[in-house]
Amino acid sequence: GENVEQHPSTLSVQEGDSAVIKCTYSDSASNYFPWYKQELGKGPQLIIDIRSNVGEKKDQRIAVTLNKTAKHFSLHITETQPEDSAVYFCAATGSNQAGTALIFGKGTTLSVSS
Amino acid sequence: KAGVTQTPRYLIKTRGQQVTLSCSPISGHRSVSWYQQTPGQGLQFLFEYFSETQRNKGNFPGRFSGRQFSNSRSEMNVSTLELGDSALYLCASSLEGRRAETQYFGPGTRLLVL
Numbered sequence: 001g002e003n004v005e006q007h008p009s010t011l012s013v014q015e016g017d018s019a020v021i022k023c024t025y026s027d028s029a030s031n032y033f034p035w036y037k038q039e040l041g042k043g044p045q046l047i048i049d050i051r052s053n054v055g056e057k058k059d060q061r062i063a064v065t066l067n068k069t070a071k072h073f074s075l076h077i078t079e080t081q082p083e084d085s086a087v088y089f090c091a092a093t094g095s096n097q098a099g100t101a102l103i104f105g106k107g108t109t110l111s112v113s114s
Numbered sequence: 115k116a117g118v119t120q121t122p123r124y125l126i127k128t129r130g131q132q133v134t135l136s137c138s139p140i141s142g143h144r145s146v147s148w149y150q151q152t153p154g155q156g157l158q159f160l161f162e163y164f165s166e167t168q169r170n171k172g173n174f175p176g177r178f179s180g181r182q183f184s185n186s187r188s189e190m191n192v193s194t195l196e197l198g199d200s201a202l203y204l205c206a207s208s209l210e211g212r213r214a215e216t217q218y219f220g221p222g223t224r225l226l227v228l
Contacts, residue, residue, distance in 0.1 A: 043221045106156045
């Protein structure tokens with residue numbers, strides 16, 4: 001089945017710097033790749049997603065890139081702010097038979113210091 | 115539009131007991147998926163319901179079950195609780211439960227088994 005690996009597990013940056021989180025997936029049939037942000041005591045919040053027919057998507061300070069050939073996708077956050085501090089999860093759709101099931105990476109704890 | 119709601123938010127049970135968790139999806143959403151989140155295993159897919167039918171199931175024992183009502187609200191039940199069932203249980207809803215459809219998560223129910 002699908003396997004998603006996420007790196008790094010922790011990331012510390014200074015306010016204003018950029019942060020990059022990378023994920024790889026194993027199932028070439030995966031076609032949807034969301035990114036979620038989870039703050040302490042809350043559920044995961046969708047911040048951006050990309051589908052396999054698109055190579056890049058941007059929303060203000062956040063961008064995601066997808067390389068289907070290499071089976072990896074990345075989250076880019078520019079001009080980081082303290083409120084960006086949270087755990088970020090990447091995910092990918094499972095096999096065709098798995099329906100809506102998402103397979104998640106282990107998460108990256110991002111700390112932005114001012 | 116109100117988001118996904120889950121009740122209760124916190125629960126303490128003892129080994130051997132059973133527990134029922136509730137999830138109300140976003141209005142108009144017909145698909146509800148359940149996930150278990152633990153520090154060791156991360157976010158793992160439990161099952162998905164659409165039109166009162168379980169469409170997909172993850173790799174969890176039969177002690178984990180669920181159902182969906184005609185108004186799309188869903189419940190999950192865990193019988194004969196074990197210490198390892200302590201986790202944050204999250205539900206996510208999507209419009210039609212299609213494979214690459216965006217899923218929105220609720221705040222979760224934190225279950226502690228003593």
